[in-house]
Amino acid sequence: MSARTQDLPPPALTRWERRTEVPLLAASVVFLAGYAFRVLAPYDAQPWHDISLALVGATWLLFVLDYAVRLRLSGLGPRFVRVRWLDTLVLVLPLLRPLRMVQVYTAVQEKRDRPRLSLYARVISYAGLTAVLLGLSAALSVYHWEHDAPGASIRTFGDAVWWACATLTTVGYGDVVPVTLGGRVIAAGLMACGLALLGAVTGAFSSWLIQVFRRQDEQEPPASG
Structure with a gap:
């Protein structure tokens, strides 16, 4: 088996990334909208502040679930954090x-x-x-x-x-x-x-x-x- 073949991601991971690409992009927009309201809205704008906080929290949990699935399907174990550093970065800082x-x-x-x-x-x-x-x-x-x-x-x-x-x-x-x-x-x-x-x-x-x-x-x- 060539080194290039070994570097390719598992087919299951590729299929998962292909299927979740658009939904996660939509989730990113929802996360950004919730964060924007938290930053721009007046402090006394209730219950909208609580709703925006719930949106931010729910979408971030979705990102955590996606990260966990990618980690499992990759077969890399703890090395996933280093090898797929970009996935790790955007999990910690979802605005990226x-x-x-x-x-x-x-x-x-x-x-x-x-x-x-x-x-x-x-x-x-x-x-x-x-x-x-x-x-x-x-x-x-x-x-x-x-x-x-x-x-x-x-x-x-x-x-x-x-x-x-x-x-x-x-x-x-x-x-x-x-x-x-x-x-x-x-x-x-x-x-x-x-x-x-x-x-x-x-x-x-x-x-x-x-x-x-x-x-x-x-x-x-x-x-x-």
Whole structure:
């Protein structure tokens, strides 16, 4: 058995990931909505605060269940935590769950000898959705840390959204910047994510263009001498 075959995930794990991909993406949106309400709603907005807390807790328990199933189906035992570090990270920090799009991009890279345009399209669409969800998550988190901090320039959620857009696109105007430790940690993570997303989209789009040009060259008749 080759090393490449040994590195492939078990078929049961692959089927589980394929079947839960969309439901877990929907759960991520629900989690983000609950968290957004917790951050943005007035303190006396009851019973909605309790409802949003229940949504956040229920979706996180769903993520825990999914993680446990992946761990069992992988057959890796405790090594799963290290080998599938991205799954572990998004379990601890659910707002980073859109980063699992990286695994889809990895699947495209592994199939580069047999390109599938639909898969490339999925990567690009996932990258776009990931950018929106990560940007919103970062804006909510940095607003939570910054809006009451002394000397903060991010005072409103609109300021936080503007900052997230400038940071995620690596523009970085510098007109609003985080001043707290938590805000700066979020900023550093968002910068790294912005570069990763840009690389994923650029790589997938370039591979798609190369495949299109290759097919056109194969269909064109050879030039007569």
